[in-house]
Amino acid sequence: MLRVGLTGGIGAGKSAVSSRLAARGAIVIDSDVLAREVVASGTDGLAEVVAAFGPEVLTADGEMDRPAVGRIVFGDAEARRRLEAIIHPRVRARAAEIEAAASDDAIVVHDIPLLVETGQADRFDVVLVVDVPAAVQLERLTQQRGMAESEAEQRIASQATREQRLAVADVVVENAGTLAELDTRLDEVWTTLRERAGHGPDTKA
Ligand SMILES: CC(C)(COP(=O)(O)OP(=O)(O)OC[C@H]1O[C@@H](n2cnc3c(N)ncnc32)[C@H](O)[C@@H]1O)[C@@H](O)C(=O)NCCC(=O)NCCS
Numbered sequence: 001m002l003r004v005g006l007t008g009g010i011g012a013g014k015s016a017v018s019s020r021l022a023a024r025g026a027i028v029i030d031s032d033v034l035a036r037e038v039v040a041s042g043t044d045g046l047a048e049v050v051a052a053f054g055p056e057v058l059t060a061d062g063e064m065d066r067p068a069v070g071r072i073v074f075g076d077a078e079a080r081r082r083l084e085a086i087i088h089p090r091v092r093a094r095a096a097e098i099e100a101a102a103s104d105d106a107i108v109v110h111d112i113p114l115l116v117e118t119g120q121a122d123r124f125d126v127v128l129v130v131d132v133p134a135a136v137q138l139e140r141l142t143q144q145r146g147m148a149e150s151e152a153e154q155r156i157a158s159q160a161t162r163e164q165r166l167a168v169a170d171v172v173v174e175n176a177g178t179l180a181e182l183d184t185r186l187d188e189v190w191t192t193l194r195e196r197a198g199h200g201p202d203t204k205a
Pocket residue numbers: 009010011031032035065066067069070073080083084087088091112113114155158159
């Protein structure tokens with residue numbers, strides 16, 4: 001098994017990369033998806049979040065009110081750490097379970113937004129960083145995701161810097177260009193990953 005850690009700043013294009021690697025045959029484990037599952041309605045994770053932040057972080061339907069929690073934690077590093085202390089161990093446990101079910105020859109890509117912030121670079125055979133300038137992150141988050149500029153800036157500021165990510169990268173995927181350019185680059189990256197995994201040439205069409 002080849003274990004790949006995929007990271008990048010918010011809006012850099014991790015999902016765009018992971019979906020394209022999945023299409024080429026990778027098993028993708030997405031931390032953002034798991035971070036939702038572990039605080040789904042009725043979980044002990046959600047109960048801990050309510051114990052830590054109060055019932056006002058629940059919607060009328062008993063779900064976690066994500067915008068409300070976002071407003072609390074992205075302006076307050078201490079509150080963010082309390083939320084992460086509840087969610088991250090659960091995400092890691094679930095990711096390990098999913099990975100354990102993958103075959104020995106799988107290329108497993110862990111999509112982890114906070115890989116650098118949480119000091120996980122050494123856990124992977126290959127660290128793949130999706131890199132764009134902050135101006136591109138801002139533009140994509142505001143124009144394609146409809147996020148307010150102030151919110152986008154706050155999230156970018158709560159993450160590692162571009163330089164900190166590049167410092168731990170084994171492979172850098174530059175994604176300031178078009179999606180067609182990204183596809184071409186990922187053909188190269190996929191070949192490299194297959195070589196690292198000890199696979200022969202990719203015979204898939
Ligand atoms: C604060 C929450 C409720 C906001 O939810 P929301 O639906 O608006 O955002 P979503 O979860 O889809 O995250 C979007 C992006 O925000 C960034 N982000 C999320 N959490 C964090 C964090 N703790 N620190 C810095 N950036 C973060 C990441 O780039 C992520 O890809 C949510 O992000 C959360 O529960 N965060 C804590 C868990 C966590 O650290 N998740 C990130 C990877 S495990």
